[in-house]
Amino acid sequence: MATSTPRRPMPDALDSRAARVLGLLVLYELVGSYLYFRYTPAQPTRLRYLVYPFVWVNVGLLAALTVRTTAGSRRHRALALAVAVPYTLAVLYVPGVLQVTLPGIRTLPPSAPHWDLVWAAPGWGPLLTYESSLVVANLVPYKVVGYLALGSLVYANVLRVSRASLGGLLGLVTCVSCAAPLFASGVALLGGGAGLVAVATRYSVDLGTLAFLVSVVFLYRGANGAWPLAGGAE
Incomplete structure (x- = not known):
């Protein structure tokens, strides 16, 4: 008679130490934002566009640093x-953070290699861009941090499921939470109606933030044993 494997207890990610670190980070961001706007040409935008980058950075860093x-x-x-x-x-390429020349698929316009710096609002900037005929990198700080955090969570998930079964690994690769950032960034490429494309364009940052948060929650919980694995015990 088969016996079920006891589920390992979930770690308390938001323990007192993590909460203190998060509190200090938020305080640093508030003070840093004030000084940034005071001493750079950057101008404030809509409130939610000021908040979203810090949501990405804080949630991404907290998840990446506390995941098991x-x-x-x-x-x-x-x-x-x-x-x-x-x-x-892939999640860097689809929204245009990273673009590369792909022989036979995509060729970037000829360009001499050069760097540019734009003083956008905190999180959106300082925006560092690099452009050449082979690579174009638009290094938006909050996107770089957020997508690298997602990559670290995917790494933690694959380590977990690869010890159980191939089916579990395939389930991870095709999971909705992994694909969500790709869908939110590339919905216009899916052939949807004009209304869908217009909404996705107007609220692209909102949809991208929602997809990012959903991805972090599912991947974080998956790496920490919240979801049962098919094919065997861990």
Whole structure:
């Protein structure tokens, strides 16, 4: 008779130490934002556009620093990297943070390599851009931090599921939470109606933030054992 594997207790991510770190981070961001607007040409925008970057940075950093990473063999770690790195590049590529020349698929316009710095609002800036004929990088700070955090969570999830079954790994790769940032950024490419495209364009930052938060919650909980694995015990 098969017996179920007892579920490991969920770690308390928001323990007192994490809460203190988060409180100090928010205080630093408030003071830093005031000084940033005072001493740079950046101008405030709508309130939600000022808040969203800090939501991405704070939630992403907190999740990445407190997620439980399962110890694995060298093969498991290599497999986790083989999934997490392309995933991270994909979520950077779809919204245009990173663009590259792909032979036979996409060619960037000819350009001499150069760097530019734009003093946008905190989180949106300082926006560092690099442009060449091979690579264009629009390094929006909050997106870079957020997507790297997602990549680290995918890595932690793959380490967990790769020890159980191939079915569990395929379930991770095709999960809604992993695909959500890609969908939110690329909905206009899906052939939807003009109304859908207009809404997605107007509220792209709102939808992207929602997709990011959903992804963090599901991936974080998955890495910490909230979801049962098919095919065996951990």
